[in-house]
Amino acid sequence: LAKTTQPISMDSYEGQEVNITCSHNNIATNDYITWYQQFPSQGPRFIIQGYKTKVTNEVASLFIPADRKSSTLSLPRVSLSDTAVYYCLVGALGSGGYNKLIFGAGTRLAVHP
Amino acid sequence: EPEVTQTPSHQVTQMGQEVILRCVPISNHLYFYWYRQILGQKVEFLVSFYNNEISEKSEIFDDQFSVERPDGSNFTLKIRSTKLEDSAMYFCASSEAGGRTGYTFGSGTRLTVV
Numbered sequence: 001l002a003k004t005t006q007p008i009s010m011d012s013y014e015g016q017e018v019n020i021t022c023s024h025n026n027i028a029t030n031d032y033i034t035w036y037q038q039f040p041s042q043g044p045r046f047i048i049q050g051y052k053t054k055v056t057n058e059v060a061s062l063f064i065p066a067d068r069k070s071s072t073l074s075l076p077r078v079s080l081s082d083t084a085v086y087y088c089l090v091g092a093l094g095s096g097g098y099n100k101l102i103f104g105a106g107t108r109l110a111v112h113p
Numbered sequence: 114e115p116e117v118t119q120t121p122s123h124q125v126t127q128m129g130q131e132v133i134l135r136c137v138p139i140s141n142h143l144y145f146y147w148y149r150q151i152l153g154q155k156v157e158f159l160v161s162f163y164n165n166e167i168s169e170k171s172e173i174f175d176d177q178f179s180v181e182r183p184d185g186s187n188f189t190l191k192i193r194s195t196k197l198e199d200s201a202m203y204f205c206a207s208s209e210a211g212g213r214t215g216y217t218f219g220s221g222t223r224l225t226v227v
Contacts, residue, residue: 034215043117043204043218044156087156100146100169101216103156 009108018075022088030092115139119219136205146206
């Protein structure tokens with residue numbers, strides 16, 4: 001499983017766009033990039049997943065450059081409720097489906113009024 | 114939106130006692146997992162379960178732990194003889210085949226061993 005590196009913490013203000021970058025230099029050909037969000041005392045929540053280029057959903061965008069050695073989670077116009085820990089995970093999604101998730105320390109995002 | 118339901122939300126138990134943590138995964142999901150998070154630490158993988166058997170387990174998941182899907186809807190984690198260091202949030206998760214839509218986690222059970 002590819003090791004990931006992301007900032008320990010970030011601060012932002014309401015209404016701003018937040019970009020959290022994750023490095024995964026040893027990403028393998030079969031690996032996907034997935035981001036989760038976790039609020040205190042709650043389980044992680046799936047945000048977005050991608051393989052290459054750009055993926056967008058109603059919550060966030062995920063930018064993946066051609067070499068796939070990094071990825072950036074973009075949260076548009078954050079609010080106080082986006083204060084959470086964000087995890088970048090890299091791993092293969094095989095047909096077996098039982099690929100365990102390896103969580104790092106994540107990025108603790110604090111959104112201020 | 115479908116949810117993974119965990120009960121109880123909090124459990125306090127005495128050291129040495131057995132506990133059973135319960136989970137109801139999303140109905141059409143085939144893959145089930147238990148993770149735990151000790152306060153202030155990372156989320157750690159415990160075990161994955163598919164087709165009524167364990168598909169992978171971590172070093173943490175020793176002989177004190179067991180999982181079961183007793184009735185086709187519930188998925189349980191049993192800790193036979195709890196230790197103080199078992200105190201943690203325990204999260205159940207489920208996924209469709211391949212995890213292509215991500216894994217859905219429950220809200221967790223906070224286990225406190227005293």
